Amino acid sequence: MTVKFRAPRGTKDILPDDIAEWRLVEETFRQWCTRYGYREIRTPTFEDMGLFERTVGETSDIVQKQMFAVMPYGSRHPIGEEERWILRPEGTAPVARALLEHGLLQQFPIVKVFYIAPIFRYERPQAGRLRQHHQCGVEAIGSSSPLLDVEVIALGFDFLTSVGADGFVINLNSIGCLNENCRPRYRQALIAYLQSHEQRLCEDCQRRLYTNPLRVLDCKEESCQTIVKDAPMSVDFLCDECREHFDAVRKGLDELGIAYELNGRLVRGLDYYTRTVFEFVHPKLGAQSTVLGGGRYDGLIEELGGNPTPGVGFGCGIERVLLVREANAQPKPKDAIVDVFIAVAADAAKDAALKLLYELRRAGIRTECDYLDRSLKAQMRYADKLGARFVLILGDEELRENVVTVRDMQKSEQWKEPSDKIASSLMALVTNSS
RNA sequence: GCGGGCGUAGCUCAGACGGUAAGAGCGUCAGGCUGUGGCCCUGAAGGUCGCGGGUUCGAAUCCCGCCGCUCGCCCCA
Structure with a gap:
């Protein structure tokens, strides 16, 4: 039989037989979030394009080439310049926007929320990478305490472990803050170092060198890797406050017995991150091995017009959690259909x-x-x-x-x-x- | 955007130096058991062999184009 229509490229139907496992993952996540004092939030599936340009970054791949535009369709709707809507390409900015818009940051000293939502990015699909996928994530806004970083990481740890996705490795790094003697100073040192090896960098990195030099650090090209190996590391350029903060995060994780690996090349592709960044990667996952990723974003709220307010959070790919469960040989839950x-x-x-x-x-x-x-x-x-x-x-x-x-x-x-x-x-x- | 692999029944796959037949298992339906499931047995339905063109007496099989899926680069969850 030749079917007339199929699901769009990079999307997947979640069929009745799959639902029990999805529910298991979602309910486990809800349960852990509730235990940690997080409340659920749901935001629209599309948002103003400016929201992501501002926060994720004009030079990021997400903004430059991965956004799906939403617009009214048909002859009665000429395209208006004001209607620049984008299917949500990530979870943090929309949540920050909603909290600001409704004044929740005024009503609570610290706001802790979680979400489960579809995410859309125009990419070439491959194993573990879709054009529509689903993320569950948390945001904790209102404190720069390193213990909040620890809490968010511990929440991710508890969730993944109890949902049958254990076996991951936590990569941890600090990319510093925007104070002059912190990341900017590191940035300069990095650029200076990379410039001295500019001829041997790959084409992309020669461009990144001036647009987003930190991204050169996680370039997979072999020639770049060898250069990066001896590049200055951000942790060596942290200002006193950031150094102290990072040490406290590590101490807290040690205290809880949560193992992690310091990874000086971990930078992440979204501009709003400051200080702590982390990725939970799973060795059984193939090329797309990050199952959960996040970090601190102390400048985000201010960037969106709020008072300077620090925050930290993560996003976790549900489809990848399912892939890890499969790799871990977790049985698929099956429910009787009727009694x-x-x-x-x-x-x-x-x-x-x-x-x-x-x-x-x-x-x-x-x-x-x-x-x-x-x-x-x-x-x-x-x-x-x-x-x-x-x-x-x-x-x-x-x-x-x-x-x-x-x-x-x-x-x-x-x-x-x-x-x-x-x-x-x-x-x-x-x-x-x- | 750039590479590699693959498209045969609802699903998983055999069949391929071009030639006597479009196949198996699972699933579905019916029967064996005319009021009784799972196991077993029998039978049936279900396919333009992704689409289009070419080569040939003859193409699922060879060639070209397109489409789709998939894996990798890139990027990230």
Whole structure:
């Protein structure tokens, strides 16, 4: 069969059989966030383009070549300059925008929120990389305490560990703040060093050298790697406050027994990051190995017009969590589709079956019946496929005796139950067996 | 944007130096058991062999183009 339409490139349908695992991941995430005192927030799927230009950065790949534009379509809608809408390419800026817009940062000294949302980036799809993927993430805004960095990392650690995605390595770095004697000083030192090797840098990096020199650090080109190996590291140029902050983050993680690796080349591709940056990478994941990434963004709120307010957070790719679970050989959760199936063995019993069907559903029991007028054998097979624990059989015999035959599919036992008591006794059976 | 691999039934895949038949397993449906699931057995439905063109007496098989999927570069979750 040739289907007329397929899901757009880089998108995936999440089918009924997949849902149990998605729910497991999402609910585990919600549970950990709640334990840590984070509240859920939901923001629109599209936002003003300026929001991302301002925060993610004009020179970032996301802004330069990965955004999906949203615009009214059709002859009645000429393209307006003001309507520059973009499908959300990352989670932090929209949340910051919403908190500012509704004054939540005035109502609480510290605002801690989490989100689960689809993210859109126009990229070439490959293993672990989609054009629409889903991220769960947290943002903690209002304190520059290193213990908040520790909390966010610990939350990511607890979530991934308990959801069956363990085996990751936490990469940690500090890229300093914007004070003159911190990142700017490092930036200069880095540029000076790289300039002395400019001829041997790859084409991209020769350009990055002036637009975004830190990005040269995580270039994968071999020639660049060898140069970067001896490049100055940001941790050696931190100002006193940043140095102190970073030491405290490390101490806190040590205290909690959360292992990490210092990685001086970790810089991340979004402009709003300051100080702490981290990535949870998984060795079983292939080329796209980051499952969770984030850091501190002390300048973000101010950039969006708020009072200077520090913050820290992470984003975690749900599809990649699922890939890790698979690599870790975690079993896929499977739910029975219904508890009870009503099988009709004689046309005369159809009315009684109809009433019983709705009586059970309204009593809170997941109940299904046959809509294809199939043989009792076929109905039994179908009941089995649906995972029904009990099958109720209604036929001439049952009508005559005013009973219902109840079959326990697991125990292969069956008995007769008075019609008027069937709902209550099934209720008891279903709650006991689940 | 640039490379590599692959497109045969709903799914997983056989079949390929061009030639006697479009196949298997799973799944679906029906029957064996005319009121009873899982196991087993029998049968059935389901395919323009991604699309278009070319070579040839003859193409799922060879060639070209396109489309799609996939993996990698890049970038990131």
